[in-house]
Amino acid sequence: MLRRSLPGVIKLSLRIERRAEPTPRFSIIVTLGMLFFAFLASGLIFQLLGFSALHIYRSFFTTLLSPIMLEEVFRKSTPIILAAIGLCYSYRMGFWNIGAEGQLYMGMIAATGVVVLHSAGYGPGEQLLLPAAVAASLLAGGAWGLIPVILKLRFGANEIITTLMLNYAAILLADFLVHGAWKDPAGYGFAQTVQFPASARISIPGLSDSIAYLALAAVVTALTYLVFKYTVFGFESKIIGLNLYASRYSGLGINSIMIRGVFISGALAGLAGLIVVSGLIGRLRPGASPGYGYHAIIASMLGGLYPVAVLFSSILFGMLLTSGDLLQASIQMPKSGVEIMMAMIFLATIVAEFVKRYRLRLSGSARGVGM
Amino acid sequence: MTVESLSIVEAILSSAVSAGTIYLIASVGECITERAGVINLGLEGIMAMGAITSFLLTLAYGHLVAIIGAALVGAVFGLLHALLSVSLRLNQIVVGLAITWLGLGLSGFMGAPEVARGLLKALNPSVPEYLAELKQAPRLPEMRMEPLSDVPLLGRTLFSQNALVYFGLASALVLWFILFKTRWGLSLRSVGENPALADTAGINIFAIRYLAVIVGSSLAGVAGAYLFIGYQPFWVEDLTRSRGFIALSLVILSSWSPLRAIAASFLFGGVETLQFRIPLRGFGAETPQLVMMLPYIITIVTLILISLASRGRIPAPAALGKPYSREE
Numbered sequence: 001m002l003r004r005s006l007p008g009v010i011k012l013s014l015r016i017e018r019r020a021e022p023t024p025r026f027s028i029i030v031t032l033g034m035l036f037f038a039f040l041a042s043g044l045i046f047q048l049l050g051f052s053a054l055h056i057y058r059s060f061f062t063t064l065l066s067p068i069m070l071e072e073v074f075r076k077s078t079p080i081i082l083a084a085i086g087l088c089y090s091y092r093m094g095f096w097n098i099g100a101e102g103q104l105y106m107g108m109i110a111a112t113g114v115v116v117l118h119s120a121g122y123g124p125g126e127q128l129l130l131p132a133a134v135a136a137s138l139l140a141g142g143a144w145g146l147i148p149v150i151l152k153l154r155f156g157a158n159e160i161i162t163t164l165m166l167n168y169a170a171i172l173l174a175d176f177l178v179h180g181a182w183k184d185p186a187g188y189g190f191a192q193t194v195q196f197p198a199s200a201r202i203s204i205p206g207l208s209d210s211i212a213y214l215a216l217a218a219v220v221t222a223l224t225y226l227v228f229k230y231t232v233f234g235f236e237s238k239i240i241g242l243n244l245y246a247s248r249y250s251g252l253g254i255n256s257i258m259i260r261g262v263f264i265s266g267a268l269a270g271l272a273g274l275i276v277v278s279g280l281i282g283r284l285r286p287g288a289s290p291g292y293g294y295h296a297i298i299a300s301m302l303g304g305l306y307p308v309a310v311l312f313s314s315i316l317f318g319m320l321l322t323s324g325d326l327l328q329a330s331i332q333m334p335k336s337g338v339e340i341m342m343a344m345i346f347l348a349t350i351v352a353e354f355v356k357r358y359r360l361r362l363s364g365s366a367r368g369v370g371m
Numbered sequence: 372m373t374v375e376s377l378s379i380v381e382a383i384l385s386s387a388v389s390a391g392t393i394y395l396i397a398s399v400g401e402c403i404t405e406r407a408g409v410i411n412l413g414l415e416g417i418m419a420m421g422a423i424t425s426f427l428l429t430l431a432y433g434h435l436v437a438i439i440g441a442a443l444v445g446a447v448f449g450l451l452h453a454l455l456s457v458s459l460r461l462n463q464i465v466v467g468l469a470i471t472w473l474g475l476g477l478s479g480f481m482g483a484p485e486v487a488r489g490l491l492k493a494l495n496p497s498v499p500e501y502l503a504e505l506k507q508a509p510r511l512p513e514m515r516m517e518p519l520s521d522v523p524l525l526g527r528t529l530f531s532q533n534a535l536v537y538f539g540l541a542s543a544l545v546l547w548f549i550l551f552k553t554r555w556g557l558s559l560r561s562v563g564e565n566p567a568l569a570d571t572a573g574i575n576i577f578a579i580r581y582l583a584v585i586v587g588s589s590l591a592g593v594a595g596a597y598l599f600i601g602y603q604p605f606w607v608e609d610l611t612r613s614r615g616f617i618a619l620s621l622v623i624l625s626s627w628s629p630l631r632a633i634a635a636s637f638l639f640g641g642v643e644t645l646q647f648r649i650p651l652r653g654f655g656a657e658t659p660q661l662v663m664m665l666p667y668i669i670t671i672v673t674l675i676l677i678s679l680a681s682r683g684r685i686p687a688p689a690a691l692g693k694p695y696s697r698e699e
Binding site for chain 1: 412455459460461462464465466468469472473475476477479480481483485486489490608612613616617619620623657658660661663664667668670671674675678679685696698
């Protein structure tokens with residue numbers, strides 16, 4: 001608590017008071033206001049480090065102005081949306097899954113594995129290639145998510161640490177495979193796998209690829225909205241997040257709900273991985289994800305775990321990544337500049353939570369002399 | 372034991388201590404922070420900031436300024452953490468993650484050659500700028516503690532290291548003493564166990580928590596400086612590689628005691644050096660990725676073993692992670 005006293009005359013104190021439940025409109029205004037601050041603050045940081053803030057703001061908005069740019073924004077947004085929607089399942093239960101990146105990598109590995117098998121003459125034929133890759137990515141991402149949830153339920157292991165450790169394990173596993181067994185023999189020695197054949201790539205007739213990916217992400221978002229709003233599972237997962245102990249005493253099958261929720265969470269991150277290898281890049285190579293799984297964490301929180309809001313905040317992150325590429329090409333701004341903006345947005349999201357729940361009141365009370 | 376095998380053991384132990392000091396300095400600080408009831412998930416980012424600070428300041432003004440600078444940068448991040456988590460009572464997990472993020476992003480940005488060059492020029496115009504692009508800095512010199520350094524085995528392991536290794540050991544001893552043998556330490560621990568009671572006893576919860584977070588964060592900054600100038604003086608993106616989070620789990624392994632953190636850290640230092648030793652024996656020489664997974668997998672296994680050993684009752688400070696307010 002912050003207190004300042006003027007000697008002898010008035011005691012000024014800054015008190016933190018709880019507000020009534022914020023209305024949705026108030027929440028949105030506060031979040032947007034804090035976003036604005038985040039932009040100002042990161043602009044200031046860039047200016048201090050020798051980059052023109054105005055240039056950076058301008059390039060951020062140019063991503064919306066041309067159809068080509070917009071397609072790039074959608075392409076980059078899709079994996080973030082899928083992973084972020086997945087994370088909503090974990091976070092609403094109070095499970096701190098920081099592992100979307102690793103689950104996404106496992107999805108990429110599994111989908112690529114299906115294609116590698118296929119190109120070696122085993123496994124599914126042309127017709128079943130895409131469905132098999134989708135199923136493999138969902139299962140692999142989900143399974144990777146099951147490890148930390150089981151470790152938490154059985155051993156009380158902190159999921160923040162376990163999920164992070166599993167991220168590194170998954171990324172290293174992908175590196176291991178593309179440098180070794182899965183290396184494309186016709187790839188001129190580059191560490192990458194064979195290219196995905198057309199039959200293993202997602203497309204919707206009549207739609208450009210980026211719109212098709214976005215449509216898929218939008219469907220997942222809509223389904224999640226329905227699950228959260230209308231199903232027993234959606235209700236139970238929220239109750240667990242609100243009060244774990246009370247729900248345990250009220251006889252909810254916590255373990256089963258947690259396991260299901262985190263599996264879905266991981267599976268959607270795995271699906272995001274499928275989009276990356278089958279859609280965005282067309283093969284697996286080191287560093288295939290620039291951290292989509294991490295961006296998704298902030299996007300889901302910025303969207304307050306409301307699926308539709310998360311969709312939009314993920315697109316905002318797609319814009320940031322796209323403008324980051326632009327800035328790298330135009331003014332040689334290092335890639336991690338975007339990470340700074342995301343961190344500022346994260347901080348702003350947190351402070352927005354405070355502003356929504358509490359108000360600061362400056363109160364003065366007369367003490368001592370006179371008055 | 373032959374002289375030759377003795378020297379191999381010496382080499383292994385001494386590199387375990389050398390790598391373990393990264394964890395030691397960070398986890399000793401985190402012991403203090405968590406004993407006051409605050410968990411600092413920002414360690415990772417603060418270590419990265421400490422590392423980049425030490426890189427630039429070493430080139431500009433030398434090692435001493437670099438270490439002090441890294442501690443100060445850590446303190447500033449700690450202040451931010453305390454402001455959000457102690458004063459504004461925001462969720463400590465989210466605050467810590469945001470700080471980690473900021474630290475990783477900012478350090479990655481500052482380490483990029485274009486930016487590092489400009490920063491170095493601003494810090495000290497007389498230093499040639501191209502030094503920043505080489506991404507290297509002079510390593511901390513070895514300080515042999517004569518005559519202790521001549522003792523077989525222990526001499527090379529513990530007494531022929533650089534100054535920050537001794538600093539790590541000393542801070543573990545001093546902070547253990549303060550924490551368990553002084554009134555201050557008692558107050559600090561009571562704030563982490565039962566803040567409401569401590570409050571009625573007239574202890575200033577907010578001051579103690581601020582202090583604990585800032586001390587822990589400064590040490591994390593120094594740990595980052597050690598990681599760079601004391602251990603691996605070559606800048607790469609993601610230099611810390613989750614070591615801050617591993618340090619957090621080592622705090623659990625050492626049951627929140629700075630003294631036990633020494634053993635836990637050196638043990639993990641040993642694990643860390645395995646990734647370099649195993650490929651030398653032939654396994655994973657071409658694709659070392661599986662061996663590089665070891666520290667992460669062993670961290671997870673450690674968490675399981677701790678749980679089994681304590682039968683599910685891990686002696687964490689009772690108020691860990693809970694913001695304190697008088698009204699609620």
